Amino acid sequence: MAVDETIVARVASLARLRLADGEASALTTELNNIFGWIDQLQAIDTDGVEPMTSVMAITRPWRDDVVNDGDIADDVLANAPDAAHGFFGVPKVIE
Amino acid sequence: MMALTELSLAAMKQGLADRQFSARELVSAHIDAVAAARPLNAFLVETPELALASADAADAALQAGNAGLLAGIPLGIKDLFCTKGVPTTAASRILEGFTPRYESTVTAKLFAAGAAMLGKLNLDEFAMGSSNETSAFGPVISPWRAKGSDAPLVPGGSSGGSSAAVAARLVAGATGTDTGGSIRQPAAFTGIAGIKPTYGRCSRWGVVAFASSLDQPGAMARTVEDCAILLEAMSGYDPRDSTSINAPVPAWSRQLSASLAGKRVGIPKEYRVDGMDPTVEALWKQGVAWLRDAGAEIVDVSLPHTAAALPTYYIVAPAEASSNLARYDGVRYGLRAGPAGQSLAEMYEATRAAGFGREVRRRIMIGTYVLSAGYYDAYYLKAQKVRALIARDFERAFASCDLMLTPTAPSTAFALGARVADPLAMYLNDVFTVPASLAGLPAMSVPAGLAPDGLPLGLHIIGRAMDEQGVLDAGLAIEQRSGFSEAPQRWW
Numbered sequence: 001m002a003v004d005e006t007i008v009a010r011v012a013s014l015a016r017l018r019l020a021d022g023e024a025s026a027l028t029t030e031l032n033n034i035f036g037w038i039d040q041l042q043a044i045d046t047d048g049v050e051p052m053t054s055v056m057a058i059t060r061p062w063r064d065d066v067v068n069d070g071d072i073a074d075d076v077l078a079n080a081p082d083a084a085h086g087f088f089g090v091p092k093v094i095e
Numbered sequence: 096m097m098a099l100t101e102l103s104l105a106a107m108k109q110g111l112a113d114r115q116f117s118a119r120e121l122v123s124a125h126i127d128a129v130a131a132a133r134p135l136n137a138f139l140v141e142t143p144e145l146a147l148a149s150a151d152a153a154d155a156a157l158q159a160g161n162a163g164l165l166a167g168i169p170l171g172i173k174d175l176f177c178t179k180g181v182p183t184t185a186a187s188r189i190l191e192g193f194t195p196r197y198e199s200t201v202t203a204k205l206f207a208a209g210a211a212m213l214g215k216l217n218l219d220e221f222a223m224g225s226s227n228e229t230s231a232f233g234p235v236i237s238p239w240r241a242k243g244s245d246a247p248l249v250p251g252g253s254s255g256g257s258s259a260a261v262a263a264r265l266v267a268g269a270t271g272t273d274t275g276g277s278i279r280q281p282a283a284f285t286g287i288a289g290i291k292p293t294y295g296r297c298s299r300w301g302v303v304a305f306a307s308s309l310d311q312p313g314a315m316a317r318t319v320e321d322c323a324i325l326l327e328a329m330s331g332y333d334p335r336d337s338t339s340i341n342a343p344v345p346a347w348s349r350q351l352s353a354s355l356a357g358k359r360v361g362i363p364k365e366y367r368v369d370g371m372d373p374t375v376e377a378l379w380k381q382g383v384a385w386l387r388d389a390g391a392e393i394v395d396v397s398l399p400h401t402a403a404a405l406p407t408y409y410i411v412a413p414a415e416a417s418s419n420l421a422r423y424d425g426v427r428y429g430l431r432a433g434p435a436g437q438s439l440a441e442m443y444e445a446t447r448a449a450g451f452g453r454e455v456r457r458r459i460m461i462g463t464y465v466l467s468a469g470y471y472d473a474y475y476l477k478a479q480k481v482r483a484l485i486a487r488d489f490e491r492a493f494a495s496c497d498l499m500l501t502p503t504a505p506s507t508a509f510a511l512g513a514r515v516a517d518p519l520a521m522y523l524n525d526v527f528t529v530p531a532s533l534a535g536l537p538a539m540s541v542p543a544g545l546a547p548d549g550l551p552l553g554l555h556i557i558g559r560a561m562d563e564q565g566v567l568d569a570g571l572a573i574e575q576r577s578g579f580s581e582a583p584q585r586w587w
Contacts, residue, residue, distance in 0.1 A: 008460070015417060015463040016424075018444035027460060030518060034461065037404040037519060038474070044481055051479030052486060055294045055308055055535035060337055064570055071215035075196040080554065088426050091439045 051080045099124040104168055104267040104321035105348075110168050112158055118157065118167025122150035122211045125169040128265045129213050134587040135236050135263060137256040139174050140182055143216040149211035155459055156209060161477025163477060164328050166209030171260045174215035175222055176202050176312070177301040181554035186220045186230035186304040189450025190429045199301025200333045203311050207439045208328040211267055216256030222277055222305045225524040229454040237285060237508055238583035242549030245586065247511040251281025251504075257315050258285040262583055268325045270314035272302060274309045275408050276504075276528025279540040282315055283503035285551025286542045286581060288570060289315040290322045293560050294318035294535030295340035296335035297326075307338075309408075309532050316518065319541060319570040323348035326563065340561075347564055354379040355389040355452050360569065361396035363498030366527060368505075371416060374546045375502045382500050382554040382573060388571035396492040396499065400485045404530040405479075407485065409464050409522060410478035413531070416455075417462025423450060457518065486534040493559050501527050502542040503553035521546040531557045541570040542579040551581065 007030065008024045050053070073086055082089035102110065102212030110116055126143045146169065177195035198206070206212070214276055219229040226249035237250040238253050250259040254271035258281035261269050271278035273291035274469040282289030287334045290313050297312035304310060314325035327347055333339040362383060366514050367376070387393055425431035425446030433445030451459065465474035492499070505526060514521045531538040537560070540553035554573055559568035 003464070003526050005466070011464045011467060013436055014467060015459050016421075016443040016447055018448040020448070025456070026248065030457060031460065031464070035411065036363070037410060039392070040404055041410075041481055043475055044403055044475070044484070046321060046477060046480035048481050051476055052483040053479070054338075054453070056338070056340060058295065058338070059567060061341070063333065063334070072196075074576060075425075078196050079193050081425060081429070081431035084167040090426055091437055091442050093439050 003028055003035060100128050100264040103318045104324055105318070107168055107267055108324070114157070118150040118153035118211070120168055121145065122146050122169050124212055128331050132263055132265050132587050135238060135259050136233050137217055137259040137263070137265065138171070138214040138452065139184060139186065139217050139232055139256070142181060142212055145181070146211040147172040147207070149209070152550055153209045162210035163207065163411050164324065167207060168210050168268070168533065169213050169266050170205060170210045171214060171216045171257060171266040172202055172212050173218055173254055173270050173272060174258050174301045175218060175272050175578060176270060177303070177435050178202055178212070178356045181215060181304070183215065184232070185222070186232055187450065187455065188430060188454065189281060189423045193428050194255055197301060200298035200335065201302070201329045204331065205270070205328055210328070211219050212540065214258055215337050216269060218256055219253035220226060220455050221272055221303065221416070222253035222272055223278070223284065223416070223458055224252040225521055226509070226514065227252040228511065231450055231452055234303070234511060236258045236511065238510060239285060239586070240584070241549055248305035248508040248550070249284065249511055250563060251508065253277040254281050254315065258282055258289070259289060261287045261315050261317060262286070263527050266581070267315060268328065269320055270312060272310055272312050273532065274306050274412060275532050276525040278315060279538060280504050280524060280536035282283050282540040283542070283551065285483045286551030286579065287315060287320050287538065288322045288541050288574070289313065290326055290563065291532070291537065292326060293340065293537045293564050294561070295338050296330045297337040298331070298339050300335040301335055303431050304419040306412040307419060308415060309412060319567055319574050320351060323351055323567050331527070334515050342561065345564060347567055349573055350564060352568050353389055353575050354570060355386060355391035355572055358391045358498060358565070359496040360386050360391045361394050361492055361499045363396050363401065363492065363499055363501060365397045365398050366501045368526070369531055372506055375505060375552060378552050378554065379500070380433060385573050385576040386500060386569060386574060396496055398488040398492055398530065400481065401530055403481050403528055404485055404533055405522060406483045406531045407478045408525070408533060409461065410474050411482060413458040413462030414466050414475050415462070417459045417466065419456070420459055423447060429507035448567045449461070454518070482533050485530055489534045489536060497559070499557040500569070501555045501557070503527060503555040503558045507546045507548055507550035508550060527555055529553050530569045536560055537566050539561045539566050541572050543573060543577045544579060545581055
C-alpha cells in the first residue's frame with residue numbers, strides 16, 4: 001500500500017506532529033521504503049489465527065476498587081511547564 | 096592487587112565482605128573513572144554525592160553485618176528509569192528538565208539492596224535505536240576501536256551508555272531495557288554480558304514506556320555471574336505493573352552451573368541467513384562445540400516465521416510507541432513550545448515537533464498510520480496474528496529442546512554515522528534478537544571472542560519462559576570455554 005504526501009499530512013495531524021517544510025516529502029519516501037518491506041507480512045497465512053493480546057499467559061490481578069493514593073497534587077504539578085492554583089495551565093480553549 | 100575498577104561485581108562483593116577495601120574506596124575509584132571518561136558521553140547525569148552517601152551507608156551496613164545483596168556496588172542506571180530527585184530524560188528534549196518525584200520499582204529495589212548509583216546513562220531517544228545515535232544529547236562513543244584504527248564506533252543501542260560504561264570499567268554493572276534487542280546487541284558490541292529476562296520478571300513501573308508489550312528491564316555486566324546477581328536484585332512481583340509475573344525470584348547466582356548434561360540445545364536453521372558474515376557463522380559453530388563440550392545434546396530446530404519477526408516488530412513497537420508517546424503534550428511535564436496566544440492544538444503540535452527527534456517522529460508516524468482507520472486490520476491486526484505464530488514457533492521448537500543458541504548480532508560494531516541515513520539497514524541489526532522479544536522469552540548475549548578486526552562478538556542464548564537459570568547456565572558454559580577476557584584499550 002503506497003503512502004503519499006496527503007496520507008503523511010493526515011497521519012501527522014492525527015499524531016499532533018507539525019512537519020517542517022520538506023519533511024512530508026522526505027517522510028513519504030522513507031515510509032514507502034519501510035512499508036514496502038513490511039508488506040511481506042501480507043503473504044503469511046494467518047487464517048484462523050487469534051491475534052496475540054497477552055505476551056505471558058497470566059491472569060491479570062484484581063484489586064479492591066478503592067483509592068490507594070492521592071493528596072499529592074504538589075508532586076503531580078511539580079514538573080508542569082505551567083501550573084497555577086493547583087491546576088495545569090493550558091492555552092485558552094473556550095472562546 | 097588489581098585496580099578496583101577491574102574487579103567483577105562478584106569479586107567486589109567478596110572484597111567488601113572481607114574488608115579488603117571499603118565501599119567508599121570502591122565507589123571513589125569508580126567516580127574518578129567516570130570523570131575521566133567524559134569523551135565517551137556515556138553519562139547524561141553524574142551523581143557522585145549520591146554514590147558516596149550510598150557507599151557510606153554500605154560501609155556501615157557491612158560493619159553491622161546487615162548488608163544487602165549489592166551493598167556498596169557501583170552501578171549505572173539507564174536514563175529510562177525514573178529516579179526520585181535525579182533528572183530523567185529518556186535522552187529526549189521533550190523530557191529535558193524533568194525530575195521525577197518518585198522512584199521506579201527496579202531502581203528502588205537496587206537501592207534497597209545497597210547499590211551506589213554513579214549516574215544516569217545515555218541511550219537512544221526513548222530507547223528507539225540500535226546505535227545510541229538518536230540520543231538528543233549526542234551519541235555514546237564505544238570504548239572499543241578496531242585494530243589499527245582510531246575511528247569512533249557505536250556502542251550499540253539502545254542501552255549504549257550502559258554497554259560503554261560497563262565495558263570501560265566505569266561501573267560494575269548497569270541496568271538496561273530491551274524492547275527488540277536493546278540489552279543484548281550493545282552487550283555483544285562491547286564485549287560484555289547482558290540478559291533480558293522473561294517479559295514480566297522485572298517491573299516496568301517507573302520505566303519510561305516505549306512499547307509496553309515488549310519493554311523489559313534487564314542486567315548488563317562483565318560476567319554471567321554478575322548479571323545473575325544484578326538480575327536477582329532487580330526482579331520480582333510488583334502489583335503496580337499489571338503484566339508483572341507473580342512468582343518467586345530464584346537464587347540464580349547461587350544455583351549457577353556450567354554443566355549442561357541432559358540439556359538439549361536447539362540450533363534454529365532459519366537463523367542461518369543468506370550472506371551471513373563468515374566470522375559470525377564460524378563463532379556460532381564454535382559456540383555449538385562449546386555447549387556440546389559442556390554436556391549438551393545439540394539438535395536442529397525450526398522457527399518457520401523467523402523472517403517475519405522484524406517486519407512484525409516494526410508494526411507492533413511503533414504502534415505502541417505512538418500510543419505511549421501521546422502523553423507528551425506540553426501540559427503535564429517536560430517541554431512546552433510555541434508562541435504565547437497559540438491554540439491548544441497548535442501548542443501540542445509545536446511542542447511535539449520541537450521535542451521529538453527524527454527517529455522518534457518517524458516511529459510515531461509509522462505507529463499512528465498502522466493504527467489509523469482503514470489500515471488497522473491490514474497492519475496492526477495482521478502483525479498481532481503473525482506475532483502469535485512466532486510465539487507458537489518457539490513453543491513447538493521447545494518441545495524438542497531446552498535452550499537455543501544463535502549469534503547476537505549480524506556484525507561487529509559499526510562506525511559512528513555509517514547507518515544513520517538508512518533506517519531499514521539500522522533496523523536489520525536486531526534480526527536475531529527480535530523474535531525472542533516478540534515471544535517474551537528470556538535471552539542473553541555473552542562475549543565469545545574477537546573478530547579479525549579486533550572487535551567483540553557475542554553469542555545469544557534463548558530460553559523457555561521463566562527459565563533464566565537455563566539461559567545463565569549456558570552463558571556460563573560459553574564464558575568458561577571462550578575464556579574471553581579482552582577489554583578495550585584506554586584512549587579516552
